[in-house]
Structure formats: structure tokens, C-alpha cells
Amino acid sequence: MLRACLRGANATARKNCRRSPLTNLQQCRHYTAGESSGAAKVVAAGLVTVGGGVGGAILYAKWDHKFRAAVENNVPYSDWLLGLALGPASQGGVKKQVRIDSQDECKECHDHQEPPVTAMVHPDAEAPLRERPVEEVAARLAQQDLEEQDTVASSLEDFLASSAKATLQAIGAQETALQAIARHTHSLKEAMEAEVPPEEKSAQWKDLEAALADRTSAVNDAGTALLNANEALDSLKSEIDKSKGLKVSAVRPLVLAAEENLHNMVVDLDKVVTKVQSAESESKIVSQYSELVNEAKLQFQREVSSLTPEIQANWKGLTGKLSADDLNALIAHAHRRIDQLNRELAEQRVREQIHIDASLEQQKLEDQKALEKAVLTAVQHIKEDTRLEHERKLSELRDVMEAEMRTQLRRQAAAHTDHVQDVLKVQEQELRADAEQVLGSKMLEQETSYRQLSQEQLDNFTLDMNTAYARLKGMEEAIDSHVVAEEEARKAHQLWLSVEALNYSLKTVEADSPTVPLEGAAQAVRDSCHDNDFALALATALPEESLQRGVYSEASLRARFNSLRSLARRVALVDETHNSLYQYFLSYLQAALLFEAKQEAPPSQLSGEDLDPFKLLSYASFCLEHGDLELAAKLVNQLRGEARRVVEDWLTEARLTLETRQVVSLLSAYANAVGLGTTQAP
Amino acid sequence: MSEKELGKKWDRCLADGAIKVGTGLGLGIVLSVLFFKRHTWPISFCSAAGLGMAYGNCQSDLRSSYLLHRNEKEQ
Numbered sequence: 001m002l003r004a005c006l007r008g009a010n011a012t013a014r015k016n017c018r019r020s021p022l023t024n025l026q027q028c029r030h031y032t033a034g035e036s037s038g039a040a041k042v043v044a045a046g047l048v049t050v051g052g053g054v055g056g057a058i059l060y061a062k063w064d065h066k067f068r069a070a071v072e073n074n075v076p077y078s079d080w081l082l083g084l085a086l087g088p089a090s091q092g093g094v095k096k097q098v099r100i101d102s103q104d105e106c107k108e109c110h111d112h113q114e115p116p117v118t119a120m121v122h123p124d125a126e127a128p129l130r131e132r133p134v135e136e137v138a139a140r141l142a143q144q145d146l147e148e149q150d151t152v153a154s155s156l157e158d159f160l161a162s163s164a165k166a167t168l169q170a171i172g173a174q175e176t177a178l179q180a181i182a183r184h185t186h187s188l189k190e191a192m193e194a195e196v197p198p199e200e201k202s203a204q205w206k207d208l209e210a211a212l213a214d215r216t217s218a219v220n221d222a223g224t225a226l227l228n229a230n231e232a233l234d235s236l237k238s239e240i241d242k243s244k245g246l247k248v249s250a251v252r253p254l255v256l257a258a259e260e261n262l263h264n265m266v267v268d269l270d271k272v273v274t275k276v277q278s279a280e281s282e283s284k285i286v287s288q289y290s291e292l293v294n295e296a297k298l299q300f301q302r303e304v305s306s307l308t309p310e311i312q313a314n315w316k317g318l319t320g321k322l323s324a325d326d327l328n329a330l331i332a333h334a335h336r337r338i339d340q341l342n343r344e345l346a347e348q349r350v351r352e353q354i355h356i357d358a359s360l361e362q363q364k365l366e367d368q369k370a371l372e373k374a375v376l377t378a379v380q381h382i383k384e385d386t387r388l389e390h391e392r393k394l395s396e397l398r399d400v401m402e403a404e405m406r407t408q409l410r411r412q413a414a415a416h417t418d419h420v421q422d423v424l425k426v427q428e429q430e431l432r433a434d435a436e437q438v439l440g441s442k443m444l445e446q447e448t449s450y451r452q453l454s455q456e457q458l459d460n461f462t463l464d465m466n467t468a469y470a471r472l473k474g475m476e477e478a479i480d481s482h483v484v485a486e487e488e489a490r491k492a493h494q495l496w497l498s499v500e501a502l503n504y505s506l507k508t509v510e511a512d513s514p515t516v517p518l519e520g521a522a523q524a525v526r527d528s529c530h531d532n533d534f535a536l537a538l539a540t541a542l543p544e545e546s547l548q549r550g551v552y553s554e555a556s557l558r559a560r561f562n563s564l565r566s567l568a569r570r571v572a573l574v575d576e577t578h579n580s581l582y583q584y585f586l587s588y589l590q591a592a593l594l595f596e597a598k599q600e601a602p603p604s605q606l607s608g609e610d611l612d613p614f615k616l617l618s619y620a621s622f623c624l625e626h627g628d629l630e631l632a633a634k635l636v637n638q639l640r641g642e643a644r645r646v647v648e649d650w651l652t653e654a655r656l657t658l659e660t661r662q663v664v665s666l667l668s669a670y671a672n673a674v675g676l677g678t679t680q681a682p
Numbered sequence: 683m684s685e686k687e688l689g690k691k692w693d694r695c696l697a698d699g700a701i702k703v704g705t706g707l708g709l710g711i712v713l714s715v716l717f718f719k720r721h722t723w724p725i726s727f728c729s730a731a732g733l734g735m736a737y738g739n740c741q742s743d744l745r746s747s748y749l750l751h752r753n754e755k756e757q
Binding site for chain 2: 563581646647
């Protein structure tokens with residue numbers, strides 16, 4: 001939408017006024033920004049609300065762990081978010097080993113026991129709320145105890161560490177203060193008592209001032225450190241009390257150890273403080289003394305200056321500046337001073353005892369006070385010691401008791417396990433016997449069934465084999481018979497083929513020329529029927545002439561007969577007795593004058609008058625026309641005389657043809673019959 | 683072939699007749715001319731004689747198939 005608006009605006013701008021596209025865009029942006037400001041406001045408000053809610057939840061979760069747990073349980077991925085924001089939940093402990101590593105500084109301290117190393121404990125993940133079994137509850141309780149112990153231990157360790165550090169710091173500071181005080185005192189002593197040239201004296205005084213400054217600073221530091229240490233020790237004490245109040249048994253040794261550490265630290269601190277105090281008192285004396293000396297010096301200087309005002313303060317440095325008068329005045333003053341001092345000394349000696357008594361009293365008081373304080377502290381310390389000892393002994397006793405109970409329990413458990421083992425052994429044996437029996441029976445069953453099955457299988461197999469063998473034999477026989485039959489069939493087929501060939505060769509006749517010699521075909525036929533007597537006889541029955549020369553077809557014979565007929569008609573009257581030329585003439589005349597039917601159906605029985613040649617010829621012609629060569633031949637055979645002689649060849653040919661045809665048809669019929677016979681089922 | 687035999691016979695007959703008649707004729711003519719003072723009777727006589735001989739031959743030829751010949755007998 002924005003883009004469309006921009007485009008539209010651009011287009012209009014370009015079209016209208018040629019303004020720079022930048023301003024146009026700005027306008028557009030204004031326009032569109034104005035339009036969508038409402039939506040942006042809503043979106044911004046929503047985002048702010050959501051962010052505020054999330055932030056508030058995180059902060060509250062940081063403060064209230066129960067809330068955090070509830071949120072983590074109910075809101076998915078909140079645990080990740082809270083972990084990211086606040087760190088893991090406070091139950092997770094970290095492996096820490098506290099070593100007080102400045103043992104060499106506190107050689108006189110007790111042996112600081114190392115608190116036991118706490119192992120890392122993973123806080124229990126949010127388990128689903130369900131009925132937990134006893135072991136789980138116990139485990140959880142134990143885990144909780146462990147966690148508490150860890151917290152206590154860690155807190156104790158923390159406090160111990162901090163207090164140890166503070167104590168060490170305090171002790172160190174006190175030691176440095178002590179050293180500074182000692183240095184200062186020493187330098188002060190030196191400064192006062194040593195007889196050194198004046199320049200070095202000023203240096204010494206400067207050193208002294210520096211030492212004093214050091215001492216004051218060191219004392220201040222020691223004071224602050226002491227305060228810190230006391231604070232830390234107090235907090236440790238409170239922590240120990242708090243942990244004692246938790247009543248977790250496993251914490252007790254830790255608490256004990258912490259208490260002991262605390263006690264030791266307190267003792268050390270006290271010792272050092274007493275040392276510092278003694279050093280301070282010493283230094284006080286020395287400073288008092290130095291003050292007195294300074295005062296005396298000042299007094300003396302005042303006196304000297306009152307006497308000799310022009311002499312400078314540092315009178316020790318003056319050697320050649322004094323005149324004799326000054327020296328005399330000085331000596332006189334010195335004498336006077338000596339007298340005064342002697343008098344004061346005598347006074348002092350007198351007052352000495354009183355002073356000493358007073359100071360002794362004071363000292364006694366102070367000593368008593370100190371003693372009391374020391375006694376108090378010592379008593380406290382001893383009380384602490386005894387209490388700690390008592391606690392330790394108690395814990396030891398508890399440990400011993402626990403160990404003994406554990407051994408007893410172990411013994412009982414061992415006895416129980418032995419008993420259970422025995423019982424189990426007996427049971428095992430019984431079960432084994434049962435199982436073996438069952439196994440044996442099952443095995444027997446299986447064996448018998450297996451044997452049965454295998455026997456059955458064998459029988460079946462033998463049966464199958466036998467049947468297969470029988471069938472095979474049958475098949476072989478069938479095949480053999482088939483082979484034989486096939487052979488027969490083949491032979492028959494061959495015979496038939498050869499006969500067909502013969503038949504065909506009969507047909508290979510052209511008009512007026514005989515067929516091919518049938519020798520080849522007849523030979524083929526003879527070959528194809530070696531073992532067949534009938535066929536062989538038939539094959540050999542073929543007339544020789546047909547074999548060599550072939551036979552004429554019926555058509556040619558017919559045609560020939562037609563030409564013969566006229567001739568036979570012409571010589572019809574000529575026979576053995578009547579065969580003169582005159583007869584010939586007569587017969588020719590007769591033939592010219594006699595008209596008979598061209599064809600006449602022959603009767604079934606020939607009577608005498610049917611033997612007339614003309615009639616015979618017409619009958620024969622009829623027969624030939626109707627394809628009956630045999631009858632025609634028979635009829636022609638009835639011709640006598642010259643007609644007979646004339647048709648003799650024709651007759652022979654007809655006889656040949658008929659013979660051959662008969663033989664061939666017989667052979668063909670036989671071949672067909674044989675073929676049919678062999679192709680049928682035997 | 684047997685049917686052609688007759689034809690052949692007739693051919694021979696005719697040929698023989700023609701020869702004999704012609705020979706007769708010729709002889710007749712010769713004789714008539716020579717011996718018989720150009721009478722026609724020797725011509726006709728000789729030609730008839732020739733014809734008669736031819737007839738006789740023809741007939742015997744035609745009959746020969748019905749007669750048993752010596753070599754046939756021997757066979």
C-alpha cells in the first residue's frame with residue numbers, strides 16, 4: 001500500500017509540477033505516517049504493556065523463588081528465559097574448596113581445619129505432581145537435606161572465608177602496627193639516648209617523625225581492620241547460630257569446624273590485639289619519657305634562652321659561638337640547675353615511695369583490671385574450647401554409634417542374605433528338577449512325534465516314488481508305443497505320399513501322350529512299403545507297360561475311341577471268314593448307309609442283339625461319355641472280327657489304364673486305410 | 683497302333699494297285715505297241731491284270747492277320 005501510494009504520488013508529481021521527487025516522497029511519507037500513526041500507537045502501547053509485564057514477572061521471580069517455580073511450571077520456555085535473565089535457580093551449588101592459604105603467616109594459630117569439600121548437587125528438575133513412592137520421597141528428603149547442607153556449608157564457607165580474610169587482614173594490620181610502634185619506640189629511644197652529632201640528630205628526629213606518622217597510620221589501619229574483623233566474626237557467629245538452628249545433622253561437623261575456626265581466629269585476634277596493646281603501652285611509657293625529656297629540654301632551653309637570649313635553641317650544636325660570659329652564665333645556670341635537680345631528687349626520693357606505692361596501686365589496679373579482662377577472655381576461650389571439645393566428642397560418639405549400628409545392621413543384612421541365599425539355592429534345585437523333568441518329557445514327546453513324522457514322510461516319499469516310477473514306466477511304454485505308432489504312421493504317411501505321387505503322376509498326362517513312366521513313383525511306393533506284403537503285392541501288380549511307358553488318360557482314350565469308332569464301323573462286317581475285299585466294300589457301304597444313335601445307354605444285361613457292333617459302339621461311346629471306361633472296355637471287348645482287331649490296341653491301352661488305375665486306387669485306399677488306422681488310438 | 687494298321691494296309695494296297703495298274707498299263711501299252719499292233723486290249727488286259735494282282739495282294743494283305751503264319755506257329 002505504501003509503495004502504491006508512493007508510486008502514485010511520484011507519478012502525479014512528475015506529471016503535474018516537476019517537483020523534486022525527494023520532497024514528494026517526504027510528503028508521501030508524511031501522508032502515510034499520519035495515516036498509520038494510530039496503528040503505530042496501538043502497536044507501541046501493546047509492546048510496552050507486554051514488555052512491562054515480562055520485566056515485572058522476571059523481577060518478581062528474582063525476589064520470590066516460589067513464584068519463579070510456579071511460573072516455570074506453568075509457562076513453557078519460561079525456565080529458559082528466567083535462567084537467561086536471573087541465572088540458574090539458587091539450589092544449584094558450585095564446587096568450592098576453601099583453603100586458608102596464609103597459614104605461614106599464622107604459625108602460632110591453631111590448625112585450621114578444612115571444611116569438607118561439597119560436591120556439586122544438581123537441583124531436582126520440576127517433577128510432575130503425582131504420588132511419589134517412599135523411596136523417592138526419602139531420596140528427595142535426603143536430597144533436600146543435602147541441598148540445605150550445601151547451602152549452609154557454602155554460606156558457612158563464605159562467611160568463614162570472609163571472616164578469615166578480615167581476621168588475617170586485621171592480624172596483619174596489627175602486626176604492622178606492632179612493628180611500626182616498635183620501630184617508633186626504638187627510634188625514639190635511639191633519638192633520646194644516643195649521642196650523635198647534631199645533623200644526624202635532625203635526621204633522626206625526622207625519621208622519628210616519619211616513624212610516628214607510620215605508627216599512627218598503621219595503628220589507624222589496624223583499628224579499622226580490627227573493626228572489620230570483628231564485624232566478620234560477628235556475622236560468622238550469627239551464621240553459625242543460624243545454621244545450628246537448622247537442625248540438619250550432617251551440617252554439625254561443618255558447624256563445629258566453623259566454630260573452631262571462629263574461636264581460633266578470635267583467639268589470634270585477641271592475642272595480637274594484646275600484643276599491640278602491650279607495645280602501645282610500652283611506647284606510651286617511652287613516649288612519656290620522651291615527652292618528659294623534651295619538656296626538660298624545653299625547660300632547659302627556656303632557661304638557657306632566658307639567660308642567654310641570643311643563643312639558638314639547638315644548644316648541642318653550638319660550640320664556638322658562645323663567649324666566656326655566656327659560658328660562665330651557662331655554667332652557673334647549670335650549677336643552679338644541678339642544685340635544683342638534686343633538691344628535686346631528694347624530694348623525689350622522699351616522695352618515691354609514695355609515688356611508687358601510688359603507682360604500684362595504680363598498676364595493681366590496672367593489672368587487676370587487665371588480669372580480670374585476661375581471665376575473662378581466657379575463661380571465655382576455655383569455655384569455648386570445652387564446649388567445642390564437648391561438641392566434637394559428641395559428634396565423635398555419634399559417629400561411633402552410627403558406625404556400630406551400621407555394622408550391626410550389616411551383620412543382620414549379611415545373615416539375611418545368607419538365609420535368602422540358602423533358600424534360593426534350595427528353590428533353585430527344586431525348580432531345576434521340575435524343569436528338567438518337564439524338559440525330558442517334552443523332549444521325548446518331540447522325539448516320538450519327529451520320528452513319526454519322518455517315517456510318514458519316508459513312506460509318502462516311497463509311495464510317491466513308486467507311483468512316479470510306475471507312471472514313468474507307463475509313460476515310457478506309451479512313448480515307445482507312440483514311437484512305434486509314429487513309425488507306422490510315418491510309414492503309412494510315406495506310403496500315402498508315394499501313392500499320392502503315383503496318383504499325381506497318373507494325372508500328368510497331356511492330350512494324346514501318355515503319362516510319365518510310373519516306374520519312379522512305383523519304386524517309391526515299393527520302397528515305402530517294404531514290410532507290407534499287401535502293398536508290396538499291389539505295387540508289384542502294376543503292369544509293366546505302365547511302368548515303362550506310362551498310361552493314357554481317359555480323355556485321350558475317349559478321343560481315340562471317337563476316331564476308332566468310325567473305323568470300326570467301316571470294318572464291322574469283316575471277320576475271319578468274311579474278309580475279302582468285297583466284304584470290305586460291303587462293310588464300307590453298310591457303314592455309310594447305317595445310322596445309329598451316337599450314344600445309347602447300355603442295358604444292364606446284354607442280350608444277343610446287343611452284340612451288334614454298331615450298338616456296341618454306341619453303348620461304348622455312351623459309357624465313355626459318362627466316364628465309365630471299364631464298361632466301355634467291356635463292351636468294346638465284345639467286338640469280333642476286324643473291328644476287334646482294329647480296336648485291339650485301344651483295348652489294351654484301356655486295359656492298362658484300368659489296371660493301373662485300379663492298382664493305384666487300391667493302393668491309395670489301402671494307404672488311406674492304413675493312415676487312418678494308425679492315427680486312431682491303438 | 684492297331685487302328686492305323688488298316689490304314690497302312692490300304693495305303694499299301696493302293697500303292698501296290700497303282701503300281702501294278704500302272705505297270706500293267708505300261709506293259710500293255712508296250713505290248714500293244716510292240717506286239718499287238720496298238721490294240722487296246724493288251725493295255726486293258728495288262729492294266730486289268732495289274733489291277734487284279736493288286737486286288738489279290740490287297741486282299742491277301744488284309745486277310746493276313748487272320749491266317750496263322752509259319753513263324754507264329756513256330757512261336
